[in-house]
Amino acid sequence: MSDEMANRKLSLVKAIRMMERVDLLDMNGHISCRLAEGDSRFLINARAASRATLTTSDVVVCNADGTPEPGGPEPPSEVYIHTEIYRQRPDVYAIVHNHPHWQTVLGIADLPLKPVFSIGSFSQFVPYYERSSLVNEREMGEELARALAGHRAIQIRHHGSVVVGGSVEEVFATAVFMEENAKKQYQTYLVNRNHHVLEGENLKRTQETNWSPKIVRKVWTYHEEKSLISGHLNGLQAHER
Known part of the structure; x- marks a missing residue:
């Protein structure tokens, strides 16, 4: 295995275990990443493997059509x-x-995500996909991708979410703070339905100053270290660390 593939597999495994630690994954859910620039293959966690104890041997290499x-x-x-x-x-x-x-x-509740929290202020203009069953047919995947369009996330109504980005670290951080923003929005709505929402120049500056590669790395490092302390990365071989 090349060093590049080994590193990508390890990042995928860490992201999945770290998301399981913060209750953003359970026995279901998946993360994938392209294998390399210009390569149509991608890596994804195996269907049957536990998200809590995933190792690099549980990562699947799929062709562009999803065939392992x-x-x-x-x-x-x-x-x-x-x-x-x-x-x-x-x-x-x-x-x-x-x-x-x-x-x-x-x-x-039919309440669109709104930017209410500084580091989650990218949570706006998130479209919905209205077919709530498993997206286990190519035609449904095509529909969902069209509905996603150029956005960084889409909600599958009554089902869950899909987040996209430029790296495993980025989609991890995005997923964490989309959920934190949603939690704050929900709890604020209970207190006051006419709550404040970030908007205008304040929203623009908040987005610009609260999201960058450095912040993505900071979020990743924090959760990685917390996962090491809590034992959620136990069982990975020394060379996998």
Whole structure:
């Protein structure tokens, strides 16, 4: 295995375990990333593997159509979320599909995500996909990718969310703070339905100053260190660390 593939697999495993630690993944959900620039293949966690104890041997290499390479484990049934977004969005290098509590609650209540929290202020203009079943057919994956369009996230009503970005670290950080923003929005709504929302120049500056590669790295490092302390990264081989 090349060093590049090994590093990408390790980042994927860490992201999944770290998201499980903060209740953004449970026995379901998946993260993928492109294998390399110009390579149509991608990595994704195996369908049957526990998200809590995932290792690099549980990471599947899939071709552009979602077919695993010979001898590899079975990918998730919703692999078409990933194949079709990668097909339609060459700018996307990593994807999360999960079932976050607060975002899903807002979707059920028909309350669109609004930017109410500084580091989650990118949470705006998040479209909905209205077919709530498993996205386990290519046609549904194509529909979802079209509905996503140029956005960084989409809500699957009554089901969950999909987040896209330029790296595993970026989609991890985005997923964490979309959910934190949704939680704050929900709780504020209970106190006052006419609550403040970031807007105008204040929103623009807040977005510009609260989201950057340095902040993504800071979020990742914080959660990685917390996961090491709590033991959520136990079981990874020394060379995987």
